[in-house]
Amino acid sequence: MNIYERRGIKTLINAKGPATRLSGGVMHPAVLAAMSEAAGHCVDMAELEAHASQVIADVTGAEAGYVASGAAACLLLATAACVTGLDPGRMARLPDTSGMKNEVIVVRSQRNFYDHAVRTAGVRFVEVGLPDRYAGAGIRDAEPWEIADAISERTAAVFYVADRAARPSLVDVVKVAHAAGVPVIVDAAAQLPPQGNLRRFITEGADLVAFSGGKAINGPQATGFLCGRRDLVMAAALQHLDLDILWEQWAPPPILIDKGRLKGTPQHGIGRPCKVGKEQIIGLLAALELFVAEGDEARHGRWCKLAQDLADGLQSLPGCRVELTGFDNVEEVPIVTLALPRDGTLSAQDLVIALQSGTPSIQVDPTFCDQGIVAFNPMCLQVGESAIVVDAVQRLNMRS
Numbered sequence: 001m002n003i004y005e006r007r008g009i010k011t012l013i014n015a016k017g018p019a020t021r022l023s024g025g026v027m028h029p030a031v032l033a034a035m036s037e038a039a040g041h042c043v044d045m046a047e048l049e050a051h052a053s054q055v056i057a058d059v060t061g062a063e064a065g066y067v068a069s070g071a072a073a074c075l076l077l078a079t080a081a082c083v084t085g086l087d088p089g090r091m092a093r094l095p096d097t098s099g100m101k102n103e104v105i106v107v108r109s110q111r112n113f114y115d116h117a118v119r120t121a122g123v124r125f126v127e128v129g130l131p132d133r134y135a136g137a138g139i140r141d142a143e144p145w146e147i148a149d150a151i152s153e154r155t156a157a158v159f160y161v162a163d164r165a166a167r168p169s170l171v172d173v174v175k176v177a178h179a180a181g182v183p184v185i186v187d188a189a190a191q192l193p194p195q196g197n198l199r200r201f202i203t204e205g206a207d208l209v210a211f212s213g214g215k216a217i218n219g220p221q222a223t224g225f226l227c228g229r230r231d232l233v234m235a236a237a238l239q240h241l242d243l244d245i246l247w248e249q250w251a252p253p254p255i256l257i258d259k260g261r262l263k264g265t266p267q268h269g270i271g272r273p274c275k276v277g278k279e280q281i282i283g284l285l286a287a288l289e290l291f292v293a294e295g296d297e298a299r300h301g302r303w304c305k306l307a308q309d310l311a312d313g314l315q316s317l318p319g320c321r322v323e324l325t326g327f328d329n330v331e332e333v334p335i336v337t338l339a340l341p342r343d344g345t346l347s348a349q350d351l352v353i354a355l356q357s358g359t360p361s362i363q364v365d366p367t368f369c370d371q372g373i374v375a376f377n378p379m380c381l382q383v384g385e386s387a388i389v390v391d392a393v394q395r396l397n398m399r400s
């Protein structure tokens with residue numbers, strides 16, 4: 001029995017991908033070993049974050065980096081940094097932003113439930129654009145001039161949710177924001193692979209970019225990191241680190257925190273609930289280094305093998321259609337989709353729920369259920385699990 005079973009908790013097979021609800025993936029033994037070793041010593045957290053900053057800077061090409069408890073936590077820290085700058089008084093007053101720049105501009109089509117993290121800093125969203133391309137009524141989304149129009153003396157930042165489908169381009173958004181001296185925060189939580197995206201948004205001019213540590217990087221589930229401008233990363237760090245220390249005694253690492261730019265020690269900031277442990281930081285760094293060393297091609301090959309085993313097994317199901325996407329492009333995640341017969345008794349949603357309730361419980365992607373399609377993502381599958389998934393689908397399909 002494993003540690004969960006001993007506590008009466010079922011483990012599951014994850015063919016859905018690294019969802020927070022499903023606890024993310026299974027970490028590499030080298031990452032587990034690093035975390036275990038990290039847990040055996042005490043360190044100064046600011047020093048550890050300063051080291052992380054350099055590792056993240058190397059990997060992303062940004063000036064600095066910072067680790068917190070998830071990409072969402074990083075979005076809160078990023079927003080707070082843009083609102084307060086390096087003013088300890090403002091940091092102490094958040095989320096009360098009266099008298100501060102407290103509006104964040106966002107393209108309406110990019111709104112999503114994770115942006116709660118941005119609003120948590122005490123800012124108000126100013127939405128722009130009418131994305132009629134999604135309604136089938138038109139072809140447009142927001143345009144750069146609309147963002148420029150919305151910028152005022154109250155604008156703390158422009159928030160951009162990176163995605164292949166995101167409009168306008170980040171380059172165009174950065175152009176209008178920077179013309180008005182406004183920083184751009186990018187949510188790139190799930191934008192890996194391709195690995196090139198670690199540098200891309202910084203190269204395109206983003207001031208702060210947030211990535212998840214628990215998705216493709218396969219680090220600790222409760223980690224994420226920021227990369228970007230040194231002054232903004234410093235402002236983020238100051239609102240996250242525990243600074244329960246006398247000013248005279250405080251000697252933060254200058255590459256992360258330039259004490260000379262501060263009029264006093266900030267108190268515990270709005271980011272304090274985004275606390276991250278030394279084990280998580282070391283685990284994230286170890287996973288990030290492995291992610292970079294493996295490269296898109298090898299990683300894609302590993303995922304394709306798992307997904308192909310699934311596809312081969314599902315091909316034999318009568319009346320079903322199996323399709324593969326992302327197999328011929330190393331920058332994508334290979335996905336297997338199973339279209340159930342329209343006239344069958346088993347609907348896609350039935351299959352998703354039946355797989356979930358089986359033993360072992362199998363989680364798949366229900367995004368396309370309304371089209372009669374079940375999707376399988378190999379990112380969190382372990383070797384040998386594809387056969388178990390195929391077997392379960394076959395049994396359920398025969399029974400129906």
Ligand SMILES: *Cc1c(COP(=O)(O)O)cnc(C)c1O
Nearest residue numbers: 070071072073114189190212224
């Ligand atoms: C997953 C995700 C997040 C949150 O990332 P965590 O690391 O779980 O905090 C934020 N934004 C988007 C777009 C995401 O997909």
